[in-house]
Amino acid sequence: MLWLWGLTVHINFKLLISGVLLSLSQQAFAQVNIFTCEPEYAALAEELAPDARIYSATTAMQDPHLVQARPSLIAKMRQADLVVCAGAELEIGWLPMLQMKAANAQVRSTDKGLFFAAEHVDTLDKMANVDRSMGDVHSLGNPHLHFSPERMLLIAKALTKKLVQLDAEQTEAYQQRLQSFSKRWQAASSKWQEVASQLKGMKVIAYHSSFRYLFDFVSIEQVADLEPKPGLPPTSTHLASLLKRAKQGDISAIVVASYQDLRGANWLAEKSSLPVIVLPLSVGGNEQSSDLFSLYDNVLDLLIQEYNAQKLLAL
Amino acid sequence: MKNMKFSPTRLSAKVSAALAMSALIPVLAQAQTPTLSNPTVSAILDGYYQSENRLMAERTEGFGLGETELAFSASIDDMFYGKLTTVFESHDGTSEVNVEEAFIQTMALPNGFTVRAGRFLSDIGYLNNQHLHTDSFTSRPSAYRAFLGGHYYDDGLRLSYIAPTDLYWSMGVEAFSGDSLRAADEHGEREFDSTGVYTAFTKFGGDIGIESSWQLGFSYLRNENGQLTPEEHDEDEHEEEHVEDEHAHSHSASYTGKNTYVADFVFKWAPNGNYKYQHLTLSAEYFRVSDFMVPELHDEHEEEDHHDEEGHAEGNSKDYHQAWYVSGVYQFSPNWSAGLRYGELDSQLQHEEHFDAQELKETELSIAWHNSHFSTVRLEFSHQSNVGFDNDLSDNAITLQYVMALGAHGAHQF
Numbered sequence: 082m083l084w085l086w087g088l089t090v091h092i093n094f095k096l097l098i099s100g101v102l103l104s105l106s107q108q109a110f111a112q113v114n115i116f117t118c119e120p121e122y123a124a125l126a127e128e129l130a131p132d133a134r135i136y137s138a139t140t141a142m143q144d145p146h147l148v149q150a151r152p153s154l155i156a157k158m159r160q161a162d163l164v165v166c167a168g169a170e171l172e173i174g175w176l177p178m179l180q181m182k183a184a185n186a187q188v189r190s191t192d193k194g195l196f197f198a199a200e201h202v203d204t205l206d207k208m209a210n211v212d213r214s215m216g217d218v219h220s221l222g223n224p225h226l227h228f229s230p231e232r233m234l235l236i237a238k239a240l241t242k243k244l245v246q247l248d249a250e251q252t253e254a255y256q257q258r259l260q261s262f263s264k265r266w267q268a269a270s271s272k273w274q275e276v277a278s279q280l281k282g283m284k285v286i287a288y289h290s291s292f293r294y295l296f297d298f299v300s301i302e303q304v305a306d307l308e309p310k311p312g313l314p315p316t317s318t319h320l321a322s323l324l325k326r327a328k329q330g331d332i333s334a335i336v337v338a339s340y341q342d343l344r345g346a347n348w349l350a351e352k353s354s355l356p357v358i359v360l361p362l363s364v365g366g367n368e369q370s371s372d373l374f375s376l377y378d379n380v381l382d383l384l385i386q387e388y389n390a391q392k393l394l395a396l
Numbered sequence: 397m398k399n400m401k402f403s404p405t406r407l408s409a410k411v412s413a414a415l416a417m418s419a420l421i422p423v424l425a426q427a428q429t430p431t432l433s434n435p436t437v438s439a440i441l442d443g444y445y446q447s448e449n450r451l452m453a454e455r456t457e458g459f460g461l462g463e464t465e466l467a468f469s470a471s472i473d474d475m476f477y478g479k480l481t482t483v484f485e486s487h488d489g490t491s492e493v494n495v496e497e498a499f500i501q502t503m504a505l506p507n508g509f510t511v512r513a514g515r516f517l518s519d520i521g522y523l524n525n526q527h528l529h530t531d532s533f534t535s536r537p538s539a540y541r542a543f544l545g546g547h548y549y550d551d552g553l554r555l556s557y558i559a560p561t562d563l564y565w566s567m568g569v570e571a572f573s574g575d576s577l578r579a580a581d582e583h584g585e586r587e588f589d590s591t592g593v594y595t596a597f598t599k600f601g602g603d604i605g606i607e608s609s610w611q612l613g614f615s616y617l618r619n620e621n622g623q624l625t626p627e628e629h630d631e632d633e634h635e636e637e638h639v640e641d642e643h644a645h646s647h648s649a650s651y652t653g654k655n656t657y658v659a660d661f662v663f664k665w666a667p668n669g670n671y672k673y674q675h676l677t678l679s680a681e682y683f684r685v686s687d688f689m690v691p692e693l694h695d696e697h698e699e700e701d702h703h704d705e706e707g708h709a710e711g712n713s714k715d716y717h718q719a720w721y722v723s724g725v726y727q728f729s730p731n732w733s734a735g736l737r738y739g740e741l742d743s744q745l746q747h748e749e750h751f752d753a754q755e756l757k758e759t760e761l762s763i764a765w766h767n768s769h770f771s772t773v774r775l776e777f778s779h780q781s782n783v784g785f786d787n788d789l790s791d792n793a794i795t796l797q798y799v800m801a802l803g804a805h806g807a808h809q810f
Contacts, residue, residue, distance in 0.1 A: 144672035147671045150808065152600075152601025153564060153601065155601075156562055157562070159558050159560055160560050174808070175808075176807070178809060181501075182809075184505070184509065184510045185508070186503060189503060213770065313768060340672065
C-alpha cells in the first residue's frame with residue numbers, strides 16, 4: 082500500500098507544480114493589469130480586453146473631480162500595467178498624487194502605460210484663457226467625453242493601439258475585439274441617432290456640463306446650469322434666476338447626474354413644476370446601465386419618456 | 397468645462413475671441429503642461445488674527461501671516477522630479493523667509509522604490525508630511541508643536557518602498573541632519589552629531605466597502621542629539637531661557653529625547669464614496685519621546701526621588717514625554733465644514749537636578765467656510781489648561797484665519 086500512496090503523492094506533487102507554473106505564466110504574460118480613473122473606461126476596457134484585470138478608481142456615484150488619493154488607489158496603481166483616464170485635467174486634483182506615491186514608472190508617461198482619452202479626440206469648449214474666477218474650468222476642453230459615440234469609437238481604436246503596444250503577443254485578439262466592438266457600436270450608434278431625433282430641440286437646465294457631449298449628440302440645448310460657476314454648488318440667488326428663466330415655458334426638464342446633489346434641482350422643480358431627470362453619469366449609475374451600450378439605451382429612454390410626457394401635457 | 401449661458405452678445409464675443417485665439421491654442425495648450433521651462437507654480441496665502449498667545453504655537457497674538465508659501469515643482473527629466481517651497485512668515489513684527497522644501501525625487505526606479513534627497517518633510521506620523529495649509533485647524537496638535545517644532549522638515553535622504561499588494565503597504569527610512577531636533581545647549585559647548593536623526597516608518601491602508609478608507613502608520617525616530625546636555629545648572633538663568641522659549645516663535649522642538657515612537661490612524665468616510673458634498677475625517681496620533689536623561693543625571697535623579705518620596709508626591713522619574721490627540725472633521729456641504737480636536741501633552745521639565753511634570757490639555761473647535769475648493773476662511777475657538785508651564789497665558793483663544801491657493805494647486809494627500 083505504501084508504494085501506492087507514494088505514487089499518488091508524486092502525481093499530486095507534479096500536478097501542483099504544473100498548476101503553479103501555469104498560474105505564474107498567466108500572471109506574467111496573459112493578464113494585463115488595467116487601472117481606470119472612471120467607470121466608462123473600465124467598461125470600454127472590458128470590451129477590448131476582457132481577460133485583463135480591470136479596476137475603476139471611481140464609480141458613477143462619485144464626482145470624478147474630487148477623489149481622495151487614498152491608500153487603496155495607490156496600491157492598485159502600483160500594480161498597474163496600464164492607466165486609462167479621461168484626461169484634459171479632469172483628474173488633476175488626484176492623479177498626480179497617485180502617480181507620485183505609487184512609484185510605478187510604467188504608468189507615468191503616455192509613451193508607456195498611461196492613456197488619456199482626451200488626447201485622442203477633439204474636445205468641446207476648449208478655452209484659450211482660463212481664470213479661476215470662471216470657476217473650475219479646464220483649458221483643454223470638456224473632459225466628460227463618454228457620451229459621444231463618435232469619440233468613443235476613436236478612443237476605442239487608440240486604446241487598442243495602446244494595448245497592442247503593451248502586450249504585443251495578443252495583437253490579433255485585441256484587433257478582433259476592436260472589430261467586434263466597432264461593428265456593434267456603429268450599429269448601436271445609428272439606432273441611437275434615430276431614437277435621438279425625437280429629442281431634437283429639447284431644452285433643459287442641467288447640473289454642471291457633465292452631459293455636454295450627450296446634448297451635443299442628441300441636439301438638446303442646455304439653456305442654463307444649476308451651478309453658478311463650474312464646480313460651485315447652486316446658490317439661492319442663482320436658483321432664483323433659474324426659476325425666472327424656467328417660467329419662460331420653453332424648458333422641458335432639469336437634468337442631474339447620478340452623483341450630484343438633488344436639493345437645488347428639487348427646489349427648482351417644485352417651484353417651476355418641471356420634472357427632474359436623474360441620468361446615470363456613467364456605467365453603474367443605475368441598475369439598467371451595466372455596460373456602455375445599456376448606458377446609452379437607458380439615458381435616451383429616460384430623456385424620451387420625460388420629453389414625451391411633457392409634450393402630452395402641453396396638448 | 398465652460399459655463400453654458402448663451403446670450404447672443406456673449407456668444408459672438410466668444411466666437412470672435414475663439415477665432416482670434418485659435419492660432420494660439422496649440423502653443424498655450426502645450427504651455428499648460430508643466431515642463432522644465434514651465435514648472436507648476438503655486439502660492440498659498442495664509443493670514444490670521446489671534447486673540448491670545450498659545451503655548452509653543454506657530455501663531456502669536458494679534459495680526460500675522462501664517463505659512464505663506466510659494467512653490468515651484470516640475471519633472472526635471474524622465475528620471476527626476478524637483479520641488480522648491482519657500483515660506484514667508486511674520487509674527488510680532490518680525491518676518492522670516494525659510495526654504496521648507498528643496499528636494500529631488502526619483503521617478504523611474506524599478507520595483508516600487510523611490511529616493512528623495514535634499515530638504516523635505518519627514519514621512520513620520522500622519523500630519524507631518526502634509527502641508528500646513530491643508531490642516532483643518534489653525535495650529536498643529538501639541539504633540540507636533542512640542543516634539544517636532546510644528547512640523548519637521550530637514551536636510552537629508554529618504555529611501556521608500558511600496559509593496560505590490562492590494563493592501564496598501566509602504567515603508568521607508570530617512571536620515572537627516574537633525575539640527576532643529578537638538579537638545580538645548582545653553583553654553584554652546586556640546587559636540588552634536590552632524591547626522592543626528594534617523595527614522596523608519598511603515599504605513600498600511602485600504603478601503604472598507606465603497607464608502608470608507610483607512611490608513612494606519614507606525615514610525616520610529618532615533619535622535620542622536622536628543623538627550624539632555626549634562627551640566628551644572630544655574631536655576632534662574634535656565635528658567636528665564638525656557639520661558640522665553642515658550643513664547644518665541646521657533647521651528648525647533650521644545651522637548652527632545654533619544655527615541656521617539658509614533659502611531660497614527662486615519663479613517664475617512666463619504667456617502668457613496670462621493671467627496672463632493674459630505675465627508676468625515678477621523679484621525680488620531682500618539683507620540684512617545686523617551687530617553688532624554690543622560691545616565692549620570694538619571695542616577696542622581698533616581699536617588700533624589702527615593703529621598704523625597706513622601707514630600708514630592710508629584711516627584712517624577714519618568715524618562716519620557718508623551719502626547720496624543722484625536723480629531724474629527726465633517727464637511728457637511730461643499731461650503732461648510734467643522735472640526736473638533738482634543739489633545740494632551742504630558743512632559744517633564746528639568747529643574748536643576750530633578751524633573752517636574754507638566755501637563756497641557758487642549759480642545760479646539762473650528763468652523764470653516766469654503767467659497768471654492770481653493771479658498772477657506774476659518775474661525776477657531778481653543779481652550780487650554782496646563783499644569784507646570786510657568787505661564788500666564790489665557791485659557792481661551794479665538795483665531796480667525798484665511799487660507800487661499802493661487803495658481804496650479806497640487807493634488808492633496810489622503
